[in-house]
Amino acid sequence: MRSVPTTWPVGSRKAVTPTIFDAHDHQFDAPTVIRTKRDGGVLSDAAIDWVIDAYTNGRIADSQMSALLMAIFLRGMTGHEIARWTAAMVASGERMDFTDLRRDGKPLALVDKHSTGGVGDKITIPLVPVVMACGGAVPQAAGRGLGHTGGTLDKLEAIPGFTAEISKDQIRQQLCDMGAAIFAAGELAPADRKIYALRDVTGTTESLPLIASSVMSKKIAEGARALVLDTKVGSGAFLKTEAESRELAETMVALGTEHGLITRALLTDMNRPLGRTVGNAVEVQESLDVLAGGGPPDVVELTLALAAEMLDAAGLDGRDPAQTLRDGSAMDCFRRLVTAQGGDLSQPLPVGAHTETITAPRNGTMGDIDAMAVGLTVWRLGAGRAAPGERVQAGAGLRIHRRPGEPVAAGEVLFTLYTDTPERFTGAIAEMDGAWSVGDTAPDIGPLIIDRIAGGREEQS
Numbered sequence: 001m002r003s004v005p006t007t008w009p010v011g012s013r014k015a016v017t018p019t020i021f022d023a024h025d026h027q028f029d030a031p032t033v034i035r036t037k038r039d040g041g042v043l044s045d046a047a048i049d050w051v052i053d054a055y056t057n058g059r060i061a062d063s064q065m066s067a068l069l070m071a072i073f074l075r076g077m078t079g080h081e082i083a084r085w086t087a088a089m090v091a092s093g094e095r096m097d098f099t100d101l102r103r104d105g106k107p108l109a110l111v112d113k114h115s116t117g118g119v120g121d122k123i124t125i126p127l128v129p130v131v132m133a134c135g136g137a138v139p140q141a142a143g144r145g146l147g148h149t150g151g152t153l154d155k156l157e158a159i160p161g162f163t164a165e166i167s168k169d170q171i172r173q174q175l176c177d178m179g180a181a182i183f184a185a186g187e188l189a190p191a192d193r194k195i196y197a198l199r200d201v202t203g204t205t206e207s208l209p210l211i212a213s214s215v216m217s218k219k220i221a222e223g224a225r226a227l228v229l230d231t232k233v234g235s236g237a238f239l240k241t242e243a244e245s246r247e248l249a250e251t252m253v254a255l256g257t258e259h260g261l262i263t264r265a266l267l268t269d270m271n272r273p274l275g276r277t278v279g280n281a282v283e284v285q286e287s288l289d290v291l292a293g294g295g296p297p298d299v300v301e302l303t304l305a306l307a308a309e310m311l312d313a314a315g316l317d318g319r320d321p322a323q324t325l326r327d328g329s330a331m332d333c334f335r336r337l338v339t340a341q342g343g344d345l346s347q348p349l350p351v352g353a354h355t356e357t358i359t360a361p362r363n364g365t366m367g368d369i370d371a372m373a374v375g376l377t378v379w380r381l382g383a384g385r386a387a388p389g390e391r392v393q394a395g396a397g398l399r400i401h402r403r404p405g406e407p408v409a410a411g412e413v414l415f416t417l418y419t420d421t422p423e424r425f426t427g428a429i430a431e432m433d434g435a436w437s438v439g440d441t442a443p444d445i446g447p448l449i450i451d452r453i454a455g456g457r458e459e460q461s
């Protein structure tokens with residue numbers, strides 16, 4: 001079995017001097033832990049356990065945790081530190097167990113997916129009902145927007161009435177009755193909830209140890225038996241290069257495997273936004289298009305690739321995921337799920353009260369569109385947060401009218417921007433400067449699915 005590498009700091013930009021901070025016999029204190037990491041040291045297991053517990057329970061201030069997160073961002077962590085930090089985050093809350101649940105007398109095929117964060121990444125919304133329709137059971141602890149990336153919960157809450165704050169009993173009931181529940185992590189890995197919110201506003205999101213531990217602590221605690229990770233690569237991903245993203249995927253697969261989960265990862269391209277919409281309600285609408293058998297080809301391709309991985313990892317080989325989009329069974333599952341969680345799909349989805357457009361300067365072919373710039377544009381329009389706990393705008397977003405490689409006529413609308421607060425347009429439109437072009441030839445675009453990484457026994461076969 002592959003284990004998390006221990007020799008070199010993971011995600012570090014500088015080499016680590018291996019001074020061990022291990023205060024077995026005396027009291028831990030936050031300044032010493034911060035200085036140890038700031039100076040390139042390695043935190044002991046006991047120090048990590050103490051920090052996570054003390055922060056979760058309010059004995060370390062946000063300012064101190066922010067400093068430690070920045071030190072981790074700059075110095076990285078060894079594989080052993082990441083494994084211990086993740087385990088401490090799992091132990092900070094409860095761990096759900098659904099192994100006693102049965103459907104038709106059989107144990108549930110408990111399987112989930114998580115993305116490392118992208119732009120226009122609405123895949124969870126069509127994917128969960130596809131897997132439900134194929135007989136899977138998805139306990140999905142979903143997240144909110146982080147940095148320039150959107151969050152599944154912020155998107156789903158754009159559906160009038162939808163709530164992700166559901167009880168454990170309701171999660172169990174939904175898993176048995178319909179095969180999925182999408183919920184806020186709640187008491188699962190509460191350390192992650194606090195650290196995630198702090199990272200979002202302290203410039204410490206783009207860190208391999210912090211992403212790996214954040215994703216895996218929630219996923220280990222949520223009670224799935226199998227997990228597929230969509231690890232993003234490119235400008236719109238937190239880690240830009242393929243080498244960094246591969247290391248992240250391998251680290252997460254190793255963490256999952258060590259905690260008994262069948263864990264796999266796909267490396268997928270995030271240089272340009274997925275689909276034609278980025279934001280909250282606009283992405284729900286596009287997901288409904290996919291569930292109705294249409295939608296952008298890249299969103300459909302990734303949904304089906306992840307569904308195939310999930311079904312295989314869960315040992316389900318009966319149904320063709322593509323058929324569930326064609327015959328409407330995935331749409332039926334989505335409607336049941338949304339209704340069970342209070343949502344009303346008969347109500348119109350919100351749309352930002354104000355719009356602006358960006359038009360083509362000339363005839364030609366749409367060039368590439370930079371995912372990072374689009375993510376920041378949509379964040380500036382109000383779809384994401386600049387302060388912890390801020391409300392996001394359900395109707396904020398951006399529509400891409402011409403995808404890379406499509407023909408363009410001078411003066412036609414290429415992008416529409418939506419917000420409820422029009423004073424945001426100036427900053428948002430400025431983010432789009434230089435993020436797209438119209439040229440004479442189609443851009444060279446690589447494959448959407450770059451590679452697949454499997455863990456444990458699968459790796460050796």
Ligand code: URA
Nearest residue numbers: 116117143211214215
């Ligand atoms: N998703 C998470 O849950 N955490 C991260 O840090 C990034 C993506």
